[in-house]
Amino acid sequence: MTISNSPKERKLVPPYVESLEPYKPGKPPDELKKELGIEKFINLASNENSLGTPDSVIQAVQQGARELSRYPEAGGLTLRKALSERYRVKLENTTIGSGSESILANTLRAFLHEDDEVLTSEGTFIGLYVLVNGMGIKLRKVPLKNYTFDLEGIAAAINDHTKxxxxxxxxxxTGTIFGRAEFERFMEKVPEHVLVVLDEAYYEFACKEPDYPDSMTYRLDNVLTLRTxxxxxxxxxxxxxxxxxHDRLIDFINRIKLPFEPNILAHYAGLAALQDREFLMKTVSNNEAGMEYLRTELDALGLKRVPSHANFILIEMGSADEVTRVWNGLLKHGIAIRPLVSFGLPTCLRITIGTPEECELLIAALKAIL
Ligand SMILES: Cc1ncc(COP(=O)(O)O)c(C=O)c1O
Structure with a gap:
């Protein structure tokens, strides 16, 4: 095999793989701390949980570690049974994977072929764009409307190839949600043979909102719910x-998934997490308090923010230069947030809600920079 992509030779990779942008990781926190001469580094760039991991999960992982010489239960039956009880569905309605992104990848692999197309919005989860582009499948994007999914526009863009x-x-x-009536109107327009993948990675932060259309209350045959x-x-x-x-959708996804994903520690951890309502409630209330604080402080700073129902908040900086200036300025204070150029929103920044102390440090740094 020749490691070359010269046009004269047989291509090493398909053109759609060659044109993928390589992932650009940020510098590791320890390296940044050394470089900037700072003791503490705050990551508000990845929408992680600022309260850490529940003790119940850490204990379960320690227990699971004793079985690391074993393969995990291939069908994931114990964890899937716990999920099926939680959501009052059949075992056959559940699948698990190495992150919801892996299930998304398995779904695309299972259902897309030939000239099928994927339809979505601009300014949404970048992982989807990478996965679809990496398969050489056509991806069509409808512009956001006021930072929100334009379901009417997406319904109007459905064609014979939309799969x-x-x-x-x-x-x-963006942190925005679409409401119940809008979702219901949309689903009336989606043909039955089109699969709607509804990514609810931030469900727990939004589900209290009365207008939030929790996909599990609809149970539509052509909707796949993804959570994490x-x-x-x-x-x-x-x-x-x-x-x-639906059983039929899940059956195909389970056929294509790697049999031993997720790993054995994740099985133990998931079972423990499902029991830990207290941690979940603490997370949600920390998020509500942080969101309230940031809303007030960002408004006082005159920054334009988009109303959010997740564990992060988007701010519109007005220009790409201002995004770079504020992002670099915060890094010098030891705070990472996310510039959104790769999401197609070059004038925006996204901030993950941290602990009260992290939020205060962020605002103090922003005041110094602005
Ligand atoms: C919308 C969305 N979906 C999926 C994921 C991936 O989640 P997981 O860690 O379960 O793969 C993320 C992570 O940032 C996300 O924001």
Whole structure:
């Protein structure tokens, strides 16, 4: 095999893989701390849980560690049974994976072929764009409307090739939600053979909102719900997500998934997390308090923010230069937030809600920079 992509030779990778942008990781926190001469580094860039991981989960992982020489239970039956009891569905309606992103990848792999297309919005979860582009599948994006999914526009864009529609509610990176009536009107327009993947990674932060259309209360045959333990349960590093949907959809996803994902620690952790309502409530109330504080302080600073229902908040800086200036300025204070150029929102920044202390440090740094 020749490691070359010269036009004269057989291509090493398909053109759609060659044109993927390589992932650009940020500098590791320890390196940044050394470089900037700071003791503490605050990461408000990745929508992680600032309260950390519940003790119950850490204990369960320690217990699971004793079984690391074993493969995990291939069908994931114990954890899937716990999920099926929680959501009052059949075992056959559940799937688990190494993060909800892995289930998204398995879903795309299972259902897309030939000239199928994926339809979604601009300014949504970048992981979807990467996965679809990496398969050489056509991705069509409808512009956001006032930082929100334009469901009417998406319904109008459905064509004969549309196979999967991806919706994200609350949407990352805008934090906005679409409401019940809008979702119901939309679903009336979606043909039955089109699969709607409803990414609810931030469900736990939005579900109290009366107008939030919790997909599990609808139970539509062509809707796949994706949720995760990464955010509200502080388990991003473990990689555990789950999918809920019609038996037939789940059957195909389970056929294509790697049999031993997620890893054995994630099985133990997920079972413990599902029991830990107290941690979940603490997370949600920390988020509400942080959101309230940031709303007030960002408004006082005259920054334009988008109303959010997730564990982060988007601010519109007006120009890409201002985004770079504020982002770099915060890094010098030891605070990372997310610039949104790669999400197609070059004039915006996204801030994850931290602990009260982290939020105060962020505002103090912003005051110094602005
Ligand atoms: C909307 C959305 N979906 C999925 C994911 C991935 O979650 P997981 O860690 O479960 O793969 C993220 C993570 O940032 C996200 O924002």
């Amino acid at each position: 999967i529609i991806y919706l994200c509610n609350p949407n990352n990176p 333990f990464s955010k509200a349960w502080g388990m991003a590093g473990l990689r555990l997500g789950y999918g809920l949907g």
